Amino acid sequence: MAEIRLRSILRKELLPLAQRILQISHIPLAVYDAQDNLLLGDTFETEADRYAIAVGEETLGWVQGGEEAAPLASLLSDLALRAVEKKTLANEVLDRYREINLLYNIAAKLTHCREVSTVATVAVEEAQRLIYGTSAVLMLLNPDTQILDLQLIVGDPVAVEPKTSLGEGIAGYVAKTGISEIVNDVAADVRYGEVVPGIRSLLCAPMKALDRVIGVISIHHAELFTYTAADLKLLTAIALQSAPAIENALFYQRQMEAARQREAKLQEQLQELRIEVDEAKRASQVAEITESDFFVQLLQKAKDLRQRR
Template identity: 40%
Template sequence: MIQVNLKRLLSKKEVSALIDEATCLINSPLMIKDLDGRVLLGDVGKDDLLKHPISIGDKVIGWVFGGEKANVLASLLSHLATVEYDKKILGRETLEKYKEITLIYDSAEKLAASLDPKEVAQLVVDEVKKVIKADYVSIMLMNEETSIFEILAAAGKEYYPKVSLRAGEGIVGCVVLTGKAEIVNDVFSDSRYVVRVYYDKLFEAGDNGNA
């Protein structure tokens, strides 16, 4: 989670200069504290002052104590903290984009070296698992003869290596029917989630029920 350190923000030269200017304009006792009550700036002995929040959006990260005019300084620090937060967000997004581009480039090189569908699929799931940090990733392909979706490649702990599904079965089967991608954060709580173990044996025995 991205956070802005108020003490570090106040220590920046440009911020310190702005605080000095604001203090001169306000011309009254001021004190700045963090959320833990530590005094970061000002007169420690002034406890009878008004309390003005320093915030990023609706999240308070500190307080400016002073008269009514001290609200100006609190607003200024809130703005500077928000700018700092936005910079951190932009930095993280840039890093993520860089990782994505690197992944695409590396994957393209590996894919170019192989034309075998299984090898290509395995390369894809291996790289995807690294990026999204998933416990398990798999690619399913429909068997044209049986119309059953079977695992072509997988990465991670493969609980059911022979799991297979028909269109309409489970979450995967529903996505196939609707043609709409889905993000399911907890598959085990989804009523559509099914696991068909060793489907071929069950199918040959005439049992079409879910395992």
């Protein structure tokens, strides 16, 4: 729930009106905040009833006085509830704006990335910049072997296996299910296995392209740390934003490799053609020599000499 202080409600909504009512009616009332600081009215010299000013289960303050104090406490509670709703809505709008702005900035950085390593670096560094952690990891799923291959580690060195089977550990589980995970104590999670130095709490989100998981991004903390749903939502957004760029980079990489193979094959064919041309040229030159009148006369003279012997 958004934090609301009773003093701010009185100042914005009710203070002038309440002060005027108290002056005219001479009703003995006093309004206190949750720390018993007097906000309105006069301190009572004798004990008087206190009525809570509350939103849900949270008490923001009290109204002290006779029977007239109850309606004022109810009014202030209603005003506080409306203020909480307004502030919550404003915070949600601000969070959404920040998220959209964040994704736009990441997309702009990824637009010109054609190498898988470059995309991975941008994604992981952005994640670690925006979400507190001591290290971050990106792994890509090999579609043929169904193995997660370690691509990049940033931050503190951590003992991450270079290859992880689908369904193995937290990363393998996220890759298999496509569901993001918060694990604030890996020692208490049976999926994690043996706790390694440098990873005690973590977030892990799948990278999806066309509803197909192509990898995972993880943020780690070396000590016990409480990650929140907002942290996980942010990491998930970064992973989803980065996945198409990874997919495009992989496609570009495959196209470049295919082009290199075609070029190598063409060079091989050209070399074979040169050899064939050279052999044909040599055969033509030999035929030209052996079929000349001079060569025919020379052969006849050699034959005559052999017969005379």
